Amino acid sequence: MLRWTLNIGTYFNIPVRIHWSFLLILIYVSYISFSAGNNVEQTLIYICLVLSIFFCVLLHEYGHALSARRYGVETEDIILLPIGGMARLRSMPERPWHEIVVAVMGPVVNLIIAIIIYILLILYYRFDYAFILSLGELEMLNWTNFPIVLMQANIFLLLFNLIPCFPMDGGRILRAILAFKISRVKATKYATRIGQVMCLIFIAYGIYNSIWNLVLIGIVIFVSASMEYQHTFLNTHLKAVSCLDIAQKELHFVPEYQQISSVIQDLRATGLELFFVDTIEGHQSGVVSLKALEKKLNQDPGARVSDATVEKPVTVRDHWMVLDILQDLKFPESVAVVVSLENELKGILSKRMILQVLEGKK
Ligand SMILES: [Zn+2]
Numbered sequence: 092m093l094r095w096t097l098n099i100g101t102y103f104n105i106p107v108r109i110h111w112s113f114l115l116i117l118i119y120v121s122y123i124s125f126s127a128g129n130n131v132e133q134t135l136i137y138i139c140l141v142l143s144i145f146f147c148v149l150l151h152e153y154g155h156a157l158s159a160r161r162y163g164v165e166t167e168d169i170i171l172l173p174i175g176g177m178a179r180l181r182s183m184p185e186r187p188w189h190e191i192v193v194a195v196m197g198p199v200v201n202l203i204i205a206i207i208i209y210i211l212l213i214l215y216y217r218f219d220y221a222f223i224l225s226l227g228e229l230e231m232l233n234w235t236n237f238p239i240v241l242m243q244a245n246i247f248l249l250l251f252n253l254i255p256c257f258p259m260d261g262g263r264i265l266r267a268i269l270a271f272k273i274s275r276v277k278a279t280k281y282a283t284r285i286g287q288v289m290c291l292i293f294i295a296y297g298i299y300n301s302i303w304n305l306v307l308i309g310i311v312i313f314v315s316a317s318m319e320y321q322h323t324f325l326n327t328h329l330k331a332v333s334c335l336d337i338a339q340k341e342l343h344f345v346p347e348y349q350q351i352s353s354v355i356q357d358l359r360a361t362g363l364e365l366f367f368v369d370t371i372e373g374h375q376s377g378v379v380s381l382k383a384l385e386k387k388l389n390q391d392p393g394a395r396v397s398d399a400t401v402e403k404p405v406t407v408r409d410h411w412m413v414l415d416i417l418q419d420l421k422f423p424e425s426v427a428v429v430v431s432l433e434n435e436l437k438g439i440l441s442k443r444m445i446l447q448v449l450e451g452k453k
Pocket residue numbers: 151152155197198252260
């Protein structure tokens with residue numbers, strides 16, 4: 092989804108990209124305007140409004156990016172999507188206070204824009220409040236009430252982003268506040284749950300009242316909330332863990348031609364989870380887990396060790412970080428052999444063992 096973006100320049104050392112589907116919004120707005128019987132000028136005003144709102148969204152994202160920079164966190168880029176903007180920070184400031192400031196600075200930008208428009212209107216119309224108020228009663232968008240609509244849009248952006256739904260700004264603020272009292276992982280967990288419940292309320296309300304935009308936004312936020320949770324969870328628990336740290340370092344060999352039934356008692360007695368498998372000539376032919384052997388034995392009492400063996404396990408280096416190899420181990424049964432830089436056998440590691448480490452620390 093993020094690949095189809097167009098670079099529209101680099102400002103404050105942060106590249107700004109725009110997603111191509113953004114064009115669809117402009118086409119959609121023109122279509123709606125023309126089919127409502129509007130002329131070209133009218134349609135142009137609508138397009139200007141959309142562009143101005145997205146410019147405000149961009150400034151909102153710079154609010155996050157530049158405040159993060161103050162805490163030493165750089166921003167990869169800012170992406171403008173039809174559903175809003177996104178500043179992709181390289182990491183998140185870990186201190187709750189810093190995260191609150193970074194999250195708040197986006198909505199603050201919208202507040203400042205709204206206040207500036209308000210002040211300009213008051214000065215321009217020489218404190219004629221009655222006239223300014225009358226502009227708010229929209230019949231049709233025109234150049235006169237355009238600033239009022241833009242001001243309202245900024246107030247909407249301000250309030251919308253402060254809804255405590257992860258990963259929106261309000262959700263981040265909630266997480267940071269919780270993180271003063273409890274661990275960051277737990278805080279993320281609760282903030283995510285609270286946000287997802289709110290998303291479900293949005294979705295239900297949207298379906299009930301046929302507001303499909305709301306349903307869509309609800310689904311998008313719901314999904315990104317769980318992604319963010321996993322991200323935080325993995326980062327916190329596995330950040331500094333190398334493959335060797337959690338690998339099984341005791342190496343136990345079992346011959347591949349043996350019947351499982353004749354070796355299973357001995358293997359259970361070792362208390363180990365993973366074993367290397369030898370050929371009759373003593374060559375290493377693969378790896379096998381106790382779980383796989385037991386499963387095979389249940390299916391076929393006469394099965395041999397070779398029937399449950401993983402012949403080409405993934406090979407990883409002992410100093411590699413567990414976080415980096417997670418993607419290579421696709422299934423809980425996946426196994427990796429851990430070797431040193433000199434190809435010396437150091438240990439053996441399964442995805443299940445990584446998952447157990449995660450669960451143990453929950
Ligand atoms: Zn924001």
